[in-house]
Amino acid sequence: MENKTITSVNNPLIKKLYKLRDNKKQQLSDGIILVEGKNNIDEARKLNLVEFLLTTNEIDNNKDIRVTENVIKKLSSLKNPDTTIAVVKLPVYESKKYKRVIFLEGIQDPGNLGTIIRSAVAFNFDAIYLSKNSSYLYNQKVISSSQGAIFMIPIFQMDLLKAIDLYDYNVISTHLSEESEFIDKTNFPESFAIAFGNEGTGISSELLSRSKSNVSIKISNIDSLNVAIAASIAMFEISKK
Structure with missing residues (x-):
């Protein structure tokens, strides 16, 4: 079945993520952030921190979500946003003495x-x-x-x-x-x-x-x-x- 494309910035998920974008308290409470930029997303992926992508590109899985350009612009904190924004889990590290x-x-x-x-x-x-x-x-x-x-x-x-x-x-x-x-x-x-x-x-x-x-x-x-x-x-x- 073909995945639906989110086209409205008033979609409940998009509204929730927009509220999260600049809200430190909400980010720490939910344990997730929005991440932009290929290098940042790639490194988060290596650690299995990416929950899903929002992208204007074609998708080939049931996890990521296709959206239109206006949705990316709404969620992005950049003047010239890329095609993809990742929803990323905050990393958790071992509390110990490091060298x-x-x-x-x-x-x-x-x-x-x-x-x-x-x-x-x-x-x-x-x-x-x-x-x-x-x-x-x-x-x-x-x-x-x-x-x-x-x-x-x-x-x-x-x-x-x-x-x-x-x-x-x-x-x-x-x-x-x-x-x-x-x-x-x-x-x-x-x-x-x-x-x-x-x-x-x-x-x-x-x-x-x-x-x-x-x-x-x-x-x-x-x-x-x-x-x-x-x-x-x-x-x-x-x-x-």
Whole structure:
């Protein structure tokens, strides 16, 4: 039997998904999000997280749903949406101590957060801990800028001090001080958490007080770097060791 095509944005399913799209509370309650972009959908598929697709393309199964272009435009958060949107289950990861960890405190720009996640995967880090005052992890801009990496590494949005208490992480903070050592000269232990803070305010005094040491990146002519660039450089330097 031929699958029916949803043509109306007032369809009950479409109305429900539209309400879900930007509703953090609803997403966390239902355990699902909408995902756009081929790379993001492909990575979610590899982990069997895709519940079904909404697409203007032909479909060859009873799970996915064919819709018209106006429905895709209604559900999409992009100016120029693709032909397909996936309904994706939120990943669940094992809560344990990981070896090479990123701590992110107060990273509020979703584009920066997505870029850092992508770099963490590229440079073989094992997990990311994201503070509660950072951008919402499943913001569409975070997902988009991560290019699928958001589904490739365990990420926990929680109190960073609690993570230290739970797993006794050896925290090394990126913070310029008299005691800071340039990161390319630093010997990192086998297990550690490297912390990056908000561009404007840096790492909080509370987290610095729990850090074992501080490191910085050697730069010239300017005072600071964008946090995503700084984090990527730091991760690259660590990956060489």
